[in-house]
Amino acid sequence: MNTVSIVGVGLIGGSFALALRQAGFAGRIIGVSSPRTIAAALERGVIDEALPLAPAAAAADLIYLAQPIEQILCTLETLDRHLRPGTLVTDAGSTKRAIVGHAAHHIRRGEFVGGHPMAGKESRGVEQAEAGLFRGRPYVLSSRNAVLESWIERIGARLVILDATEHDRLVALTSHLPQLISTALASQITPEAAQVAGPAALDLTRLALSPYEIWRDIFATNADAIEGALGAFIARLEALRAALRSPEMQREFDRAAVAAAALRNLRDPPGPS
Amino acid sequence: MNTVSIVGVGLIGGSFALALRQAGFAGRIIGVSSPRTIAAALERGVIDEALPLAPAAAAADLIYLAQPIEQILCTLETLDRHLRPGTLVTDAGSTKRAIVGHAAHHIRRGEFVGGHPMAGKESRGVEQAEAGLFRGRPYVLSSRNAVLESWIERIGARLVILDATEHDRLVALTSHLPQLISTALASQITPEAAQVAGPAALDLTRLALSPYEIWRDIFATNADAIEGALGAFIARLEALRAALRSPEMQREFDRAAVAAAALRNLRDPPGPS
Numbered sequence: 001m002n003t004v005s006i007v008g009v010g011l012i013g014g015s016f017a018l019a020l021r022q023a024g025f026a027g028r029i030i031g032v033s034s035p036r037t038i039a040a041a042l043e044r045g046v047i048d049e050a051l052p053l054a055p056a057a058a059a060a061d062l063i064y065l066a067q068p069i070e071q072i073l074c075t076l077e078t079l080d081r082h083l084r085p086g087t088l089v090t091d092a093g094s095t096k097r098a099i100v101g102h103a104a105h106h107i108r109r110g111e112f113v114g115g116h117p118m119a120g121k122e123s124r125g126v127e128q129a130e131a132g133l134f135r136g137r138p139y140v141l142s143s144r145n146a147v148l149e150s151w152i153e154r155i156g157a158r159l160v161i162l163d164a165t166e167h168d169r170l171v172a173l174t175s176h177l178p179q180l181i182s183t184a185l186a187s188q189i190t191p192e193a194a195q196v197a198g199p200a201a202l203d204l205t206r207l208a209l210s211p212y213e214i215w216r217d218i219f220a221t222n223a224d225a226i227e228g229a230l231g232a233f234i235a236r237l238e239a240l241r242a243a244l245r246s247p248e249m250q251r252e253f254d255r256a257a258v259a260a261a262a263l264r265n266l267r268d269p270p271g272p273s
Numbered sequence: 274m275n276t277v278s279i280v281g282v283g284l285i286g287g288s289f290a291l292a293l294r295q296a297g298f299a300g301r302i303i304g305v306s307s308p309r310t311i312a313a314a315l316e317r318g319v320i321d322e323a324l325p326l327a328p329a330a331a332a333a334d335l336i337y338l339a340q341p342i343e344q345i346l347c348t349l350e351t352l353d354r355h356l357r358p359g360t361l362v363t364d365a366g367s368t369k370r371a372i373v374g375h376a377a378h379h380i381r382r383g384e385f386v387g388g389h390p391m392a393g394k395e396s397r398g399v400e401q402a403e404a405g406l407f408r409g410r411p412y413v414l415s416s417r418n419a420v421l422e423s424w425i426e427r428i429g430a431r432l433v434i435l436d437a438t439e440h441d442r443l444v445a446l447t448s449h450l451p452q453l454i455s456t457a458l459a460s461q462i463t464p465e466a467a468q469v470a471g472p473a474a475l476d477l478t479r480l481a482l483s484p485y486e487i488w489r490d491i492f493a494t495n496a497d498a499i500e501g502a503l504g505a506f507i508a509r510l511e512a513l514r515a516a517l518r519s520p521e522m523q524r525e526f527d528r529a530a531v532a533a534a535a536l537r538n539l540r541d542p543p544g545p546s
Binding site for chain 1: 389391392393410411413433435440443444446447448450451452453454455456457458459460461462464465466467468469470471472473474475476477478479480481482483484485488489492493496499500502503504505506507509510511512513514517518522523525526527528529530532533534535536537
């Protein structure tokens with residue numbers, strides 16, 4: 001792998017470029033982005049040079065699509081004609097079914113592998129990019145690919161192989177449902193209630209600060225799975241409401257505490273000793 | 274105010290003692306607690322001496338009940354006979370209607386003012402007590418009292434006066450509902466889903482680690498208000514589910530982001546410049 005083209009040099013695309021460098025990638029990194037972003041990316045040394053999509057695609061051994069979902073779908077429609085045969089194409093979109101399906105239709109000369117690094121920050125943009133963003137975080141691929149898998153390991157991420165439908169079902173539960181919960185809760189906290197809000201309310205309403213622009217595409221491409229997750233969650237809340245005055249609640253708490261602890265052990269495994 | 278008796282010298286009771294000292298209280302602080310807790314509290318200098326409830330109550334100008342709710346209810350039943358007339362009695366229980374109602378029935382010689390400092394930590398016990406625990410946090414009183422109000426201000430807390438019913442309705446929304454949400458969500462995150470869990474899932478399942486012992490008394494004494502908050506929250510989730518594919522979602526996000534931001538501005542006001 002000699003040349004990587006990053007399409008959309010924001011927080012994720014920029015961090016992937018920096019992570020590749022830190023992991024020992026010695027080839028050329030080309031950026032495709034808006035003039036403002038390109039200027040910032042060049043100044044920070046995130047990319048080596050900037051090109052329009054067509055020559056960037058023609059030059060690349062790996063194309064990394066780190067745009068918003070709808071733009072990834074759009075790029076996939078025009079990308080293939082510029083690729084050398086066998087070029088590896090991946091993406092960093094937050095939902096996978098729509099993108100993987102679109103790629104299957106449009107990418108013929110290249111090889112497409114869907115990707116989703118489970119990493120982020122409260123602030124966006126290439127100014128926030130950092131080489132360590134993916135370290136210790138899950139990085140989902142929708143199918144196996146030896147080259148990508150090897151780089152994902154080298155940048156310190158935790159490789160997870162999941163087909164696109166399964167990915168979308170699981171992130172509906174772990175990411176999209178939490179966002180909707182936070183949004184629903186925040187809009188119920190009146191100024192009167194805010195007077196008595198403690199750390200619990202702050203923890204649970206942090207996600208509600210996320211701008212809708214990020215979420216519009218996610219809802220548009222994963223509504224079925226999100227509806228399923230919401231329905232199951234509402235059913236659990238109804239079960240808790242019914243158990244509020246009963247000793248059954250002890251078991252509900254115990255089960256949830258075990259799951260919450262397991263989530264933490266999985267995410268923060270003890271280091272090598 | 275010359276003598277304060279703290280009944281239940283755990284995280285909250287111990288922190289109140291330390292906070293009083295730091296705020297310039299020069300009188301005597303008596304602790305009423307289990308032998309193990311008393312030993313730790315004396316060793317850390319949290320209290321000056323230990324006494325059983327009866328002599329501690331007789332000696333005090335202020336009695337601070339920082340036990341679990343059911344134990345506060347129990348203490349209120351036997352406390353009055355030991356009080357000197359006019360002794361101020363307050364508590365730190367997480368719900369107020371049951372306690373304030375019980376106190377109205379049982380406290381005749383003393384004056385009872387319900388209290389609820391909105392402060393806590395993940396770990397409990399007098400070992401975790403700290404003078405700054407209440408700083409910047411809401412501290413609710415169920416009725417006005419000049420002496421208590423003055424100390425609450427001196428320990429750096431933010432005084433909020435709310436009658437017991439209103440308090441319980443609001444904390445159902447800001448504290449008890451978040452706990453149930455976290456418990457419900459955690460128990461739905463299967464090991465499979467945990468593979469792709471990012472910061473959102475961690476943020477929203479942190480409360481699910483809380484032990485049920487703390488919550489049993491809260492549910493027992495605030496079930497009505499919690500049921501109301503749960504019902505309204507489920508209705509909001511249903512509204513979001515219905516809006517998932519519509520532009521209405523933009524307004525839902527905007528409204529929630531404003532509420533979440535207001536919560537933060539209220540809690541972290543800019544310092545004096």
